[in-house]
Amino acid sequence: xxxxxxxxxxFGRMHRKEDPRFIRGQGNYVDDVRLPGMLHGAVLRxxxxxxxxxxxxxxxxxxxxxxxxxxxGKDLEEQGLAWMPTLSADTQAVLATEKVRFQGxxxxxxxxxxxxxxxxxxxxxxxxYDPLPPVVDPTEALDPDAPVIRDDKEGKADNHIFDxxxxxxxxxxxxxxxxxxxxxxxMLYPRSHPAPMETCGAVADFDKVNGKLTxxxxxQAPHAHRTLYALVAGLPEQKIRVVSPDIGxxxxxxxxxxxxxxxxxxxxxxxxxxxxxxxDRSENLTxxxxxxxxxxxxxxxxTREGKILGVRVRVLADHxxxxxxxxxxxxxxxxxxxxxxxxxxxxxxxxVKGVYTNKAPGGVAYACSxxxxxxxxxxxxxxxxxxxxxxxxxxxxRLNNLIKSDQFPYEAKTGWVYDSGEYExxxxxxxxxxxxxxxxxEQAEKRExxxxxxxxxxxFTEAVGAGPRRQMDIAGLGMADGSELQVHPTGKAVLRVSCxxxxxxxxxxxxxxxxxxxxxxxxxxxxxxxxxxxxPFGLGTYGSRSTPVSGASAAVxxxxxxxxxxxxxxxxxxxxxxxLEWETGRWFVxxxxxxxxxxxxxxxxxxxxxxxxDGMEGGLEAETFYNPPNLTFPFGAYVCVVDVDPGxxxxxxxxxxxxxxxxxxxxxxxxxxxxxxxxxxxVGMALxxxxxFDEEGNCLSGSxxxxxxxxxxxxxxWELGETVTPSPHHPLGAKGVGESATVGSxxxxxxxxxxxxxxxGVRHLDMPxxxxxxxxxxxxxxxxxx
Amino acid sequence: MQVSMTVNGEEVxxxxxxRLLLVHFLRDELGLTGTHWGCDTSNCGxxxxxxxxxxxxxxxxxxxxxxxxxxxxxxxxxxHGELDPVQQGFxxxxxxxxxxxxxxxxxxxxxxxxxxxxxxDEEIREAISGQIxxxxxxxxxxxxxxxxAEHQPAAVEEG
Numbered sequence: 001x002x003x004x005x006x007x008x009x010x011f012g013r014m015h016r017k018e019d020p021r022f023i024r025g026q027g028n029y030v031d032d033v034r035l036p037g038m039l040h041g042a043v044l045r046x047x048x049x050x051x052x053x054x055x056x057x058x059x060x061x062x063x064x065x066x067x068x069x070x071x072x073g074k075d076l077e078e079q080g081l082a083w084m085p086t087l088s089a090d091t092q093a094v095l096a097t098e099k100v101r102f103q104g105x106x107x108x109x110x111x112x113x114x115x116x117x118x119x120x121x122x123x124x125x126x127x128x129y130d131p132l133p134p135v136v137d138p139t140e141a142l143d144p145d146a147p148v149i150r151d152d153k154e155g156k157a158d159n160h161i162f163d164x165x166x167x168x169x170x171x172x173x174x175x176x177x178x179x180x181x182x183x184x185x186x187m188l189y190p191r192s193h194p195a196p197m198e199t200c201g202a203v204a205d206f207d208k209v210n211g212k213l214t215x216x217x218x219x220q221a222p223h224a225h226r227t228l229y230a231l232v233a234g235l236p237e238q239k240i241r242v243v244s245p246d247i248g249x250x251x252x253x254x255x256x257x258x259x260x261x262x263x264x265x266x267x268x269x270x271x272x273x274x275x276x277x278x279x280d281r282s283e284n285l286t287x288x289x290x291x292x293x294x295x296x297x298x299x300x301x302x303t304r305e306g307k308i309l310g311v312r313v314r315v316l317a318d319h320x321x322x323x324x325x326x327x328x329x330x331x332x333x334x335x336x337x338x339x340x341x342x343x344x345x346x347x348x349x350x351x352v353k354g355v356y357t358n359k360a361p362g363g364v365a366y367a368c369s370x371x372x373x374x375x376x377x378x379x380x381x382x383x384x385x386x387x388x389x390x391x392x393x394x395x396x397x398r399l400n401n402l403i404k405s406d407q408f409p410y411e412a413k414t415g416w417v418y419d420s421g422e423y424e425x426x427x428x429x430x431x432x433x434x435x436x437x438x439x440x441x442e443q444a445e446k447r448e449x450x451x452x453x454x455x456x457x458x459x460f461t462e463a464v465g466a467g468p469r470r471q472m473d474i475a476g477l478g479m480a481d482g483s484e485l486q487v488h489p490t491g492k493a494v495l496r497v498s499c500x501x502x503x504x505x506x507x508x509x510x511x512x513x514x515x516x517x518x519x520x521x522x523x524x525x526x527x528x529x530x531x532x533x534x535x536p537f538g539l540g541t542y543g544s545r546s547t548p549v550s551g552a553s554a555a556v557x558x559x560x561x562x563x564x565x566x567x568x569x570x571x572x573x574x575x576x577x578x579x580l581e582w583e584t585g586r587w588f589v590x591x592x593x594x595x596x597x598x599x600x601x602x603x604x605x606x607x608x609x610x611x612x613x614d615g616m617e618g619g620l621e622a623e624t625f626y627n628p629p630n631l632t633f634p635f636g637a638y639v640c641v642v643d644v645d646p647g648x649x650x651x652x653x654x655x656x657x658x659x660x661x662x663x664x665x666x667x668x669x670x671x672x673x674x675x676x677x678x679x680x681x682x683v684g685m686a687l688x689x690x691x692x693f694d695e696e697g698n699c700l701s702g703s704x705x706x707x708x709x710x711x712x713x714x715x716x717x718w719e720l721g722e723t724v725t726p727s728p729h730h731p732l733g734a735k736g737v738g739e740s741a742t743v744g745s746x747x748x749x750x751x752x753x754x755x756x757x758x759x760x761g762v763r764h765l766d767m768p769x770x771x772x773x774x775x776x777x778x779x780x781x782x783x784x785x786x
Numbered sequence: 787m788q789v790s791m792t793v794n795g796e797e798v799x800x801x802x803x804x805r806l807l808l809v810h811f812l813r814d815e816l817g818l819t820g821t822h823w824g825c826d827t828s829n830c831g832x833x834x835x836x837x838x839x840x841x842x843x844x845x846x847x848x849x850x851x852x853x854x855x856x857x858x859x860x861x862x863x864x865x866h867g868e869l870d871p872v873q874q875g876f877x878x879x880x881x882x883x884x885x886x887x888x889x890x891x892x893x894x895x896x897x898x899x900x901x902x903x904x905x906x907d908e909e910i911r912e913a914i915s916g917q918i919x920x921x922x923x924x925x926x927x928x929x930x931x932x933x934x935a936e937h938q939p940a941a942v943e944e945g
């Protein structure tokens with residue numbers, strides 16, 4: 001990595017503007033908010049996965065000297081608030097009324113003087129449960145005699161949620177019928193959890209006098225939350241202010257509205273006091289948005305020579321007890337139908353069936369770009385399965401099937417239009433960086449000695465930056481993002497954006513976007529976000545959409561300001577706007593570079609007594625509500641080298657090469673940092689992370705003792721490369737990148753592990769590749785997980 | 787019960803419940819919110835502070851156990867307007883993103899450099915292996931600590 005450049009005016013490496021507060025411990029996270037008279041809330045949760053509630057006795061808790069209120073589902077029912085809408089047009093219990101449907105479900109909410117007393121009072125609540133048989137296995141959920149989980153829904157007689165398909169079934173079947181080679185593979189993308197370092201929480205402060213609710217909340221989408229609170233609670237939207245201060249990591253965990261937030265709001269209205277609710281780690285892992293849980297059956301068809309003809313997929317999607325996945329509403333399987341990946345195929349088809357089980361709700365919640373992770377994992381594993389069948393080199397097989405650069409824009413068989421790409425070049429660079437030929441020689445030598453070394457390759461195409469708003473909405477809110485740019489008289493600027501920083505460095509990169517477009521130094525641009533009273537409406541930050549949507553919005557606003565500045569400069573120079581030319585930070589007269597005005601001079605004049613053209617108002621500002629014409633399609637080629645201990649099954653990730661293309665990089669240091677983080681998360685998913693359940697529906701992964709997160713000892717130094725293929729439709733050519741590495745790295749690691757196990761005839765292994773599972777595979781044990 | 791300890795160079799005395807955790811004592815009693823809380827099980831290390839110069843996870847230390855000891859938090863790392871080289875290193879090498887694990891990482895790195903001014907990458911990885919970062923993939927944290935090792939002030943201040 002190069003060193004930090006001195007003050008780039010625009011794109012380039014620079015120190016982050018966020019860092020000075022964080023390195024001093026001066027960030028302001030939700031749990032750091034302290035208000036006068038603030039009380040603390042705690043949630044009582046169900047110990048059972050499926051049970052009828054016979055009775056709830058709160059009398060003893062209410063007698064606790066420090067307790068102010070105890071709220072149950074019955075209390076909420078009287079206000080019509082016991083249920084709330086989810087982001088997938090389903091309903092979710094805020095507090096359970098007649099039944100609990102997963103272990104950890106919210107049953108009651110206690111308000112007390114401090115967090116210790118609130119926890120004490122939870123112990124004093126007596127709940128009598130009548131246990132029901134739990135539905136844990138998603139296949140068994142579809143049995144005709146399976147217990148019905150959602151009997152709250154009138155007429156609901158099964159656990160089926162939806163059937164959805166994409167692609168051309170007939171054309172795909174025809175391709176498979178005439179293919180020389182067809183291979184199939186069952187695989188599970190296990191349930192995982194994003195587990196950001198900061199858990200979820202809120203501080204609700206309802207001002208009875210003016211009827212205003214202020215909610216500090218761990219949310220990646222403050223504006224969407226505001227609208228949903230207005231719809232759920234019936235509060236007027238202008239009387240709701242959602243503040244998302246510093247967020248300690250999101251990764252998708254902080255998109256949904258959780259029952260705890262709603263309880264804090266209700267409790268503040270009831271008690272007239274500010275209420276803080278922060279969940280603990282166990283609550284975070286067992287009750288907030290999980291991710292994945294896709295049970296997939298993949299098939300791939302090819303010619304004997306290795307030309308891939310088609311892919312066919314069936315998915316059983318375990319959505320837990322409430323369908324609360326956060327995704328564009330027309331896409332119940334998210335963007336899974338991008339599963340044709342980076343390959344030029346003749347036909348493809350997928351079917352996805354969603355089911356309820358007695359587990360926590362969620363599904364789209366972990367740096368997954370609305371299930372592109374599952375799609376890329378499937379196709380990249382299937383290509384390796386095909387390579388195994390054909391005894392072909394996996395790199396060669398990919399090179400022969402990648403979409404060619406002259407085929408862009410490329411329309412995939414499931415309807416996506418990939419904007420731009422130069423795939424073969426990226427893969428060749430990655431193979432060169434890894435020293436692929438040499439690695440294969442080393443592997444052959446080691447195999448002679450009985451040592452297990454594996455080389456894994458994956459190529460991914462991401463699909464990020466939702467909308468367009470006509471096709472993509474969340475709970476009826478079109479996926480677009482606002483920006484407002486005001487240049488003050490002294491030439492300093494404020495940019496207000498609707499996206500939400502959770503560590504991405506928006507305060508830096510968005511200032512750089514304005515700098516790039518206007519020549520105002522980034523340190524002179526203040527970026528305001530995370531406060532619905534101070535920023536324009538927009539859908540927020542998830543699915544790698546900040547740069548593709550909000551970044552474009554900021555660039556368009558800056559472009560509008562630049563055009564207005566041209567008019568003002570023309571008035572200042574007594575010239576015509578058409579005779580002016582722009583260079584960074586300055587309009588000047590064509591052919592006379594000495595006669596010009598800087599953006600700072602123009603800003604002052606725009607606010608001064610200067611006579612402006614007819615119809616033009618003073619000031620120098622602009623706003624945009626940016627509706628993207630398409631997604632952006634970043635891509636990358638990854639190579640991983642692993643060593644497997646045959647005695648223990650322990651996998652060591654020795655090297656990881658990642659070549660990413662996200663178009664021009666606004667701040668390369670920040671992009672590289674995001675890739676590093678995603679790679680580590682991918683190693684975690686591949687090797688250790690799973691939210692597991694026993695047959696009673698007890699969650700077995702309720703703490704960091706059981707749900708393992710990679711540390712500094714499990715990940716290598718990352719080796720990064722890049723290519724730059726601009727997006728033709730983004731005003732800066734930029735594409736999203738935040739989730740590229742979490743999408744691309746899990747199949748890369750797994751392909752490497754399966755490659756290492758080739759001497760044992762292993763063709764597939766489900767994640768997580770724990771030592772026990774890897775060792776068992778060397779002994780002829782099961783490849784599949786549950 | 788009454789506890790007294792030295793926090794960031796100042797003697798503090800408070801009446802607390804015996805069960806109060808040090809992390810909550812620092813955050814809620816003293817308002818030192820730069821120390822974060824992340825897991826309850828001593829796994830994540832976002833709550834690390836220095837006690838008598840050694841890193842401890844303040845979610846598994848009772849305030850009472852810290853009585854009579856010297857506690858140092860992130861708020862004390864910048865002295866006389868000068869950043870600790872570790873703080874500067876995190877900024878130079880982009881060793882942080884969301885900032886939540888940063889305080890604990892910086893304090894652990896400070897303790898490492900105090901006993902080993904020139905650690906190898908492996909020693910740095912070992913030192914921070916009890917702490918989790920979800921954003922950075924660790925490589926830049928290792929580089930940040932290396933940066934600090936290479937930019938130690940001539941005379942190291944007393945801890």
